Amino acid sequence: MATKLPHVPVVIVGMGWTGGIVAAELTKAGIKVVGLERGKERSTADYYMGHDELRYAQRYEMMQDLSKDTVTIRHNLKERALPYRTHGSFLLGDGLGGAGSHWNGQSFRFLPYDFEIRSKTIERYGEKKIPEGMTIQDWGITYDELEPYFDKYEKMAGISGEQEQNPMVGKRSNPFPTGPMKTTPSMKMFMEASKKLGYHPYIYPSANLSEMYTNPDGIQRAACQYCAFCERFGCEYGAKADPVVTVIPVALKTGNLEIRTQSTVTRVLHDGKKATGVLYVNNITGEEFEQPADIVMLGGFVFTNVRLLLNSKLGKPYDPNTGTGVIGKNYAYQLSGGAGGTVGFFDDKEFSNFMGAGALGAEVDDFNGDNFDHSNLNFIHGAGIRIAQAGERPIANNTVPKGTPSWGKEFKQQSIKYANRVLKVSMQGSSMPFRHHFLDLDPTYKDQFGLPLLRMTFDFEEQDREQVKFIAQKTAEIMKEMGPTTMQTTTELKPYDVTVYQSTHNTGGVIMGSDPSTSAVNNYLQMWDAENVFVVGASAFAHNSGYNPTATVGALAYRTAEGILKYIKQGGGSLV
Amino acid sequence: MADGKQPQDTSRRSFLKNSGIAIGGLIVGGVVGGALGGGQKTTQKEEVEKVVEKTVDYNQALMYFNQEQFQITEAAAERIYPKDDLGPGAKDLGVAYYIDHQLASPWGMNAKEYMQGPFFPDAPANLGMQSPLRRHEIFSIGLKGLADYCQQKYSKKFQELSEEEQDAVLKVFEEGKEFKLVGTTTSAFFKLLRSATIEGVYSDPMYGGNKDMQGWKMRNYPGNQMGYAKDIEKEGLVKYEPKSLHDHMSMGK
Numbered sequence: 133m134a135t136k137l138p139h140v141p142v143v144i145v146g147m148g149w150t151g152g153i154v155a156a157e158l159t160k161a162g163i164k165v166v167g168l169e170r171g172k173e174r175s176t177a178d179y180y181m182g183h184d185e186l187r188y189a190q191r192y193e194m195m196q197d198l199s200k201d202t203v204t205i206r207h208n209l210k211e212r213a214l215p216y217r218t219h220g221s222f223l224l225g226d227g228l229g230g231a232g233s234h235w236n237g238q239s240f241r242f243l244p245y246d247f248e249i250r251s252k253t254i255e256r257y258g259e260k261k262i263p264e265g266m267t268i269q270d271w272g273i274t275y276d277e278l279e280p281y282f283d284k285y286e287k288m289a290g291i292s293g294e295q296e297q298n299p300m301v302g303k304r305s306n307p308f309p310t311g312p313m314k315t316t317p318s319m320k321m322f323m324e325a326s327k328k329l330g331y332h333p334y335i336y337p338s339a340n341l342s343e344m345y346t347n348p349d350g351i352q353r354a355a356c357q358y359c360a361f362c363e364r365f366g367c368e369y370g371a372k373a374d375p376v377v378t379v380i381p382v383a384l385k386t387g388n389l390e391i392r393t394q395s396t397v398t399r400v401l402h403d404g405k406k407a408t409g410v411l412y413v414n415n416i417t418g419e420e421f422e423q424p425a426d427i428v429m430l431g432g433f434v435f436t437n438v439r440l441l442l443n444s445k446l447g448k449p450y451d452p453n454t455g456t457g458v459i460g461k462n463y464a465y466q467l468s469g470g471a472g473g474t475v476g477f478f479d480d481k482e483f484s485n486f487m488g489a490g491a492l493g494a495e496v497d498d499f500n501g502d503n504f505d506h507s508n509l510n511f512i513h514g515a516g517i518r519i520a521q522a523g524e525r526p527i528a529n530n531t532v533p534k535g536t537p538s539w540g541k542e543f544k545q546q547s548i549k550y551a552n553r554v555l556k557v558s559m560q561g562s563s564m565p566f567r568h569h570f571l572d573l574d575p576t577y578k579d580q581f582g583l584p585l586l587r588m589t590f591d592f593e594e595q596d597r598e599q600v601k602f603i604a605q606k607t608a609e610i611m612k613e614m615g616p617t618t619m620q621t622t623t624e625l626k627p628y629d630v631t632v633y634q635s636t637h638n639t640g641g642v643i644m645g646s647d648p649s650t651s652a653v654n655n656y657l658q659m660w661d662a663e664n665v666f667v668v669g670a671s672a673f674a675h676n677s678g679y680n681p682t683a684t685v686g687a688l689a690y691r692t693a694e695g696i697l698k699y700i701k702q703g704g705g706s707l708v
Numbered sequence: 709m710a711d712g713k714q715p716q717d718t719s720r721r722s723f724l725k726n727s728g729i730a731i732g733g734l735i736v737g738g739v740v741g742g743a744l745g746g747g748q749k750t751t752q753k754e755e756v757e758k759v760v761e762k763t764v765d766y767n768q769a770l771m772y773f774n775q776e777q778f779q780i781t782e783a784a785a786e787r788i789y790p791k792d793d794l795g796p797g798a799k800d801l802g803v804a805y806y807i808d809h810q811l812a813s814p815w816g817m818n819a820k821e822y823m824q825g826p827f828f829p830d831a832p833a834n835l836g837m838q839s840p841l842r843r844h845e846i847f848s849i850g851l852k853g854l855a856d857y858c859q860q861k862y863s864k865k866f867q868e869l870s871e872e873e874q875d876a877v878l879k880v881f882e883e884g885k886e887f888k889l890v891g892t893t894t895s896a897f898f899k900l901l902r903s904a905t906i907e908g909v910y911s912d913p914m915y916g917g918n919k920d921m922q923g924w925k926m927r928n929y930p931g932n933q934m935g936y937a938k939d940i941e942k943e944g945l946v947k948y949e950p951k952s953l954h955d956h957m958s959m960g961k
């Protein structure tokens with residue numbers, strides 16, 4: 133029997149970016165919040181031995197313990213789904229700060245096109261442009277409506293970026309709060325080459341912080357040291373924007389936030405109309421608790437958000453056969469992991485490839501979103517084309533020319549020769565939802581508590597293969613202009629391979645929209661079927677863009693916080 | 709610093725002060741605060757020299773392998789990453805000790821991985837590892853397979869074969885067609901052996917491989933530096949004296 137705890141106004145599941153942002157905004161407004169986080173507590177002091185490639189990057193020190201909970205994956209309805217037994221394609225966050233502690237910090241806003249993708253695609257190309265089975269829909273909010281929340285997110289995190297308005301992306305009300313990151317020689321080459329080709333390169337907006345910064349909450353952070361242990365690592369300097377050094381301390385300082393770590397939420401309790409609280413287990417003692425609350429916010433990342441709703445029987449599960457129902461609908465991913473990219477080998481030039489920062493690089497958006505004419509192309513949307521300097525660590529980076537054996541004398545010589553003589557232009561491609569890409573409960577595999585795991589049904593489509601083929605020509609064109617001795621381009625997109633890291637940009641499953649029959653949450657991320665439940669994160673994305681997701685996730689979280697305050701003030705009811 | 713070399717005695721403490729990260733404010737604490745807290749007794753250079761003087765490496769003993777397993781692993785890893793005019797190979801870098809220690813670690817036991825059945829080991833490779841075996845088991849089966857195969861084919865131990873013969877055997881194992889193992893495949897074992905060898909060459913020396921950071925030195929990898937803010941805009945390859953996590957230990961004192 134679960135021990136029933138005293139009632140609280142708001143309970144939040146997960147203390148990553150979304151949980152942290154909403155907790156900060158609510159507690160500043162005087163609302164009492166309990167934050168439940170399944171992982172451990174964290175601080176910058178934990179990163180004393182942080183520069184350890186094996187422990188953090190190869191052994192996933194900071195990521196979810198898959199022995200307790202994971203997902204199962206299959207490519208299509210006919211295949212048997214099998215557990216994601218070891219980390220590969222994506223890396224799930226765990227612990228205070230969530231994936232926000234070990235992310236890179238590349239901080240792009242989605243495009244105006246993204247939020248109205250269906251209308252705008254039809255407007256420009258006609259309805260026939262959207263192939264059978266592609267379930268794109270408008271998000272129920274426009275870029276202009278979301279702009280003030282992007283601005284808020286960027287000021288909180290201190291996003292560093294170029295000060296002029298970029299012509300390829302949405303209009304900004306304010307310049308980035310801090311100036312751009314430094315420009316490395318390889319970034320310079322990429323930018324010069326793409327400018328020559330008539331494109332519009334710019335330096336990544338970055339949450340690594342180019343200069344010392346004090347945010348509107350009074351949080352002061354040091355500048356990035358370009359230490360090259362960023363992606364998959366925590367930042368010992370507190371330079372990288374991370375919930376643990378930004379929003380969480382602000383919330384704690386109000387005295388209104390109580391964080392309970394080592395607390396795994398297993399169910400949202402409800403009476404069929406509204407949630408009454410959550411059920412969770414203390415990982416240390418094994419005790420089960422019921423936490424009653426007026427409002428429940430889910431911020432456990434895509435997979436937890438969807439699984440909790442399905443296991444709690446809250447909201448209508450998506451059915452791929454009829455296309456009805458909403459929970460689990462429109463799962464999407466991205467096109468990356470080498471596909472569409474070009475590697476250049478420079479025999480006569482050396483670079484300090486081991487230096488870097490998680491969000492250091494340059495990007496071209498001329499072939500992203502609807503920034504180019506798709507009339508004669510067999511796909512919609514596009515990709516960011518980029519060069520990154522995140523710091524190449526030696527276990528993970530041994531790029532050799534095609535035809536080189538993968539071990540032995542020649543491998544050793546070539547991998548050493550090219551360690552600091554190789555550059556990569558890569559793509560981050562958008563991912564459209566399809567009727568048969570979805571999340572539901574696995575019929576066979578169970579988690580540590582005996583609850584069904586979440587099952588993913590996903591593979592790449594013709595839309596994706598066409599996009600990769602097209603973008604590959606562009607990455608090759610830019611690399612060629614950069615003048616390598618030899619180069620090789622990957623034009624082919626193979627079926628989804630869960631063993632190769634691509635990105636932790638999984639999206640959908642609890643999507644937002646303006647119609648309760650096709651979306652699960654409204655544009656405050658309030659559930660249509662349970663007005664006191666807010667489901668926050670990339671789970672709300674109706675498709676995935678050619679950008680990293682977190683700036684858009686953060687903006688939506690600020691909007692949710694505003695919505696919850698409104699909801700409390702008006703004493704309940706739908707916010708739209 | 710004209711040649712791009714870092715000054716030898718940059719202590720963590722003065723680094724933090726000079727780079728202006730020792731700020732007040734609401735946050736930053738943790739490591740930074742601790743580093744600035746006390747006085748520094750020994751300079752880092754003295755600390756490094758003390759270690760180099762040490763002759764006995766107590767880390768070089770076995771946690772998992774028996775002697776035979778160790779010898780096969782040492783010989784096989786050397787073929788994957790051989791000694792040449794660029795520098796030492798896996799053997800001299802201590803890679804077999806590294807692999808031994810790792811197989812005894814939580815990673816060797818697949819401790820943080822989902823190991824509940826049912827298992828379908830013959831599933832498509834792009835659905836990932838689906839074997840009920842733990843890594844240390846795959847390794848033991850694979851090493852036994854290497855020994856058996858060499859006995860059958862050459863009537864010798866793997867470690868007694870010529871380099872060319874060893875390469876040929878490893879190729880057979882990599883391809884995974886000619887020789888069968890029970891419960892796993894030679895190619896699954898080879899993949900593990902290869903990736904563990906690369907890890908042993910390039911992981912921090914505290915794990916038992918990458919002896920004296922020689923793996924890093926061969927490719928001008930500087931290991932654990934505080935940061936590159938000062939040099940990252942420079943053209944060409946900037947060279948540093950590498951540092952390990954052990955060097956970091958003296959910094960917080």
Ligand SMILES: Cc1cc2nc3c(=O)[nH]c(=O)nc-3n(C[C@H](O)[C@H](O)[C@H](O)COP(=O)(O)OP(=O)(O)OC[C@H]3O[C@@H](n4cnc5c(N)ncnc54)[C@H](O)[C@@H]3O)c2cc1C
Pocket residue numbers: 145146147148149150151168169170171223224225226227228229230231232234235236237238239240363364395396397398431432433434436490491636637668669670680681682683685
């Ligand atoms: C290696 C890596 C690099 C990345 N780089 C970038 C980047 O450069 N730019 C970008 O925009 N994005 C990046 N991302 C993605 C980014 O980290 C996420 O978009 C962001 O952290 C999502 O925030 P969230 O709050 O939705 O989820 P998370 O940050 O994942 O937080 C969810 C939290 O919920 C907790 N939780 C889950 N289930 C439960 C439960 N049942 N009970 C209690 N607690 C639970 C988890 O432990 C976790 O702490 C990266 C991700 C990874 C892994």
Ligand code: SF4
Pocket residue numbers: 339340341355356357358359360361362363365366367368369370371372488489490935
């Ligand atoms: S690269 Fe910069 S932001 Fe990233 S961990 Fe290092 S110092 Fe922190």
